[in-house]
Amino acid sequence: MPIVHLMSHAIDLGFSAARGAEMLSLLLAGGFVSRLGFGLLADRIGGLRTILIGSIGQAATLSLFIWIDGLTGLYLSALAFGLAFGGLVTTYSLVARELFPLGEVGWRIGVILLCGTLGMAGGGYLGGLVYDLAGSYRIAFLTGVIFNLGNLVIVLGLLFRLRPAASADLSRAS
Incomplete structure (x- = not known):
């Protein structure tokens, strides 16, 4: 959502389009x-844990746009959001490889990336719709945070669901 709406948000806060472009x-x-x-991190701790860290970071940094309205804070928030979200999509492919048999990975990555792309497009659209209805990007960003929290629930569910299976595999290997 910030990729689509950051410039408009900056302009709404009284900054020039050039400052919004710098933020973007x-x-x-x-x-x-x-x-x-994220690639380096995933090599060390695994893809799903890396997605968890990125998702927490994305929710936290997206929430900054709700509260921060100063130029320096917006620059830092934009950078922090970029650092949190940037590696998420590429890490989904790693997780697909970790969780599914090799013969199924190709089509699953295609479905994952299609759904991710539709979700990102829907987020941009939803952010604009909420802005149009509420007249505030703060509420739009809050809506994005709520969806990010839903994502966190899914990732945590996967981690807890897969933890016993990973422990059983390790005990059989010993």
Whole structure:
């Protein structure tokens, strides 16, 4: 949602479009760095745990846009959001490989990325709709945080569901 609405949010707060573009550039630069960092992190702790960390970071940094209205804070929030969200989508492919048999990974990654892309497009649309109805990006960003919390519940559910299976595999290997 911030990728689509950050410039408009900045303008609504009284900043120029150029400042909004700078914020967006910082967000996207953070996303680039994040893709590399998430890959390194996933190699060490696994894809699903990396998604958990990214999802927590995304929810936390998205919530910053609700409260922060100063220029420096918005720059830092944009960068932090980019660092949190950037590697999530690429990590989904790693998780698919970790959780599914090799013969099923290709089509599952396609479905995962399709659903992720539709979710991101829907988030941008929903953010605009909420803004149009409420007249505030704060409420739109809050809506995004709520959806992120739903995502966290799903990721935590997967982690807890898979933990006993991973422990059983390790005990059989010994």
